[in-house]
Amino acid sequence: MGRLAAPVxxxxxxxxxxxxxxxLYALVQPLLPPSLHLDCPLRRLTGxxxxxxxxxxxxxxxxxxxxxxxxxxxxxxxxxxxxAIVLLVRPPRRVALPAWxxxxxxxxxxxxxxxRYGIM
Amino acid sequence: xxxxxxxxAGGPGPSSAPGLYGKASGPRxxxxxxxxxxxxxxxxxxxVYLLIAFVVKNSGALTAIGALLGLAYTTxxxxxxxxxxxxxxxxxxxxxxxxxxxxxxxxxxxxRYVVGVVSxxxxxxxxxxxxxxxxxxxxxxxxxxxxxxxxxxxxxxQQ
Numbered sequence: 001m002g003r004l005a006a007p008v009x010x011x012x013x014x015x016x017x018x019x020x021x022x023x024l025y026a027l028v029q030p031l032l033p034p035s036l037h038l039d040c041p042l043r044r045l046t047g048x049x050x051x052x053x054x055x056x057x058x059x060x061x062x063x064x065x066x067x068x069x070x071x072x073x074x075x076x077x078x079x080x081x082x083x084a085i086v087l088l089v090r091p092p093r094r095v096a097l098p099a100w101x102x103x104x105x106x107x108x109x110x111x112x113x114x115x116r117y118g119i120m
Numbered sequence: 121x122x123x124x125x126x127x128x129a130g131g132p133g134p135s136s137a138p139g140l141y142g143k144a145s146g147p148r149x150x151x152x153x154x155x156x157x158x159x160x161x162x163x164x165x166x167x168v169y170l171l172i173a174f175v176v177k178n179s180g181a182l183t184a185i186g187a188l189l190g191l192a193y194t195t196x197x198x199x200x201x202x203x204x205x206x207x208x209x210x211x212x213x214x215x216x217x218x219x220x221x222x223x224x225x226x227x228x229x230x231x232r233y234v235v236g237v238v239s240x241x242x243x244x245x246x247x248x249x250x251x252x253x254x255x256x257x258x259x260x261x262x263x264x265x266x267x268x269x270x271x272x273x274x275x276x277x278q279q
């Protein structure tokens with residue numbers, strides 16, 4: 001229980017790099033040929049989505065202000081897109097949340113994707 | 121200058137100056153360097169794979185060759201004395217043992233590759249783990265008890 005109460009803290013400098021790469025990729029992905037789309041290997045191999053499935057589509061849709069499209073793909077992508085923008089525009093010194101919140105969010109995201117693909 | 125505290129910059133283990141490198145106990149390779157090094161290595165292995173595909177036409181054999189190629193490349197280069205694949209060499213990073221700061225050896229080099237595949241399976245969650253891990257470790261770093269560090273802080277020891 002102690003570990004779940006401990007904060008999960010982003011390495012802000014590295015997260016900014018990931019935000020830039022991920023955000024740009026999410027923006028241009030619809031323009032890329034299907035062979036350059038980063039499909040989830042877990043879903044491709046087993047048919048089961050992972051907690052991060054739909055995230056690229058959702059972040060890209062949010063950045064294009066298509067909030068309905070973002071909600072359909074993965075609602076948590078909207079929060080990730082907002083976090084990415086904040087990290088790039090006005091990076092805070094510290095971004096942290098309790099581990100149990102992070103785990104709950106990941107499980108909620110996974111549940112959404114399992115439901116979206118008709119598994120749950 | 122020892123392997124454990126190279127360049128006086130704090131070794132792979134607990135540093136004498138906590139907080140100097142964020143939550144990590146010493147300098148760690150950045151996301152950018154690791155990403156670019158990974159892309160370079162992936163490109164190199166893919167080019168060799170394509171060359172082999174000109175000769176070998178059996179798809180089952182090609183899949184096995186592709187997996188073995190990646191395994192051999194990572195095991196030999198990252199498990200070797202320098203801990204550097206070609207991508208890591210170009211990006212100025214290397215793999216070191218989390219405890220001693222020395223080479224991880226071929227066995228753990230192989231573990232890095234195998235768990236690296238697992239790291240990529242769930243939308244690369246195992247790679248993204250470094251973004252919030254205290255020691256900036258991915259799943260394959262953890263499985264092989266290693267850190268990826270900048271060469272500027274942990275120079276390769278001359279034999």
